[in-house]
Amino acid sequence: MTAPLTPSHEPWDELVAGYAIDALEPEDEALLLGHLSSCERCRAELDDFALVASQLGSLADDEVDPPSWQTVRAHVVGPADELDVRRRRRPGHRQSRLLAAAAAVVVLAAGGVVIDHYATSSSGGGADAALSACIAQPDCSVIRLDTASNEVAAVIVDAGKARLVPLKMAAPSSGRSYAWWQLPRDGSPIFLGSFRNVRHETTATPLSDALSDTAAFAVSIEPAGVTPQRPTDVVAVGANPA
């Protein structure tokens, strides 16, 4: 896929239509996700086409009965005696929401201190040191993530694990967090984690798909405290050069 940089917006519209029905090739999907971060028009178009797609779904009216709630419940919520334990573990639980709200207050109190700074890695040697150390190793890879104009983060992949190093990222606004994603060449985006702290790299996360099968990595902005199913507002994308 060549980047649709013609004056017409139609190439992007074509990608949006394909994305709404999950029909894009991974490289096209990565390309579009990068574009969506900066194009309000295409985001609105996607919301429109998603509605059309859901109406197409209404045609699947086979004369079949869905599984009972009790069947689904047993897999989703679990047996009644496990319910309390599971609820305590849920990320959306009230207590974790209160903690998130408290964290948001701290961020607001910082008053823009974290806008546009360069991060330091958790090892204390700085982002540049972490990247340099990786580059010096034969089996370590660096994938740099860009917005339309800036390099904002890098993903370091070493021994089957990836970690994201923020380089120049603003702190997310209140109620939002960053999510980072692996975009396989064949398959759907894989959620790798969420973060709000742009001063430190993330913890290392095992990759379920090999780096060789990865088209790109991406960072999106999502509602805080939820596990997104797929990226919504993508703010940076880095193609795997391998």
Place this chain on the structure above:
Amino acid sequence: MSDASLREDAQLVADIAVGDEAALEALYQRYGGACYRLSRRILDDAQLAEDVVQQVFLALWQGGGYDRSRGAVSTWLMSITHHKAVDVLRREAGRRKRLADEQGLVEIEAAGPGPADVAWTRLRADRTRAALRGLPPEQREVLLLAYYGGYTQREIADMTGLPLGTVKSRTLMAMQRLRTRLRDEVDDDNGTPP
């Protein structure tokens, strides 16, 4: 807590986020059937379809990802269901036959509403089916191969012998026409008392 079956969709999602199981059940009773039928139509396998529906509602229970600024809960649920079902289908590719062969497409176009459908679902399906029939056949084909067959646009190009650019442009035209047709019908409804 009030009767969950009377709450609005967005309120149910908000209640699910704080662990309200009755809200989850109400949302399942409202949309679980549509999600299951979509998943089963795509996968042609009852067990895989059930797995997908469980994944969808598990994701909702564990934190969701629904953003009300991006559209209705029903749209989001169908979108996630479709996404997961296609994902399963592609992972299973090569080991089993895909549904959306020519016969499958004919069935989708010809099918009538099922007995489990409530009135609004039936009405929506009727309208969507009519809008789909209003598409030129070549646009309808690429749309259904993608949506119900789970094929990527490149796979459709390979299957049909069409250039990839043609598949993309036909998909766009089909989606734009459907949007216009379905929007017009909603507008007509707004001016007509029930």
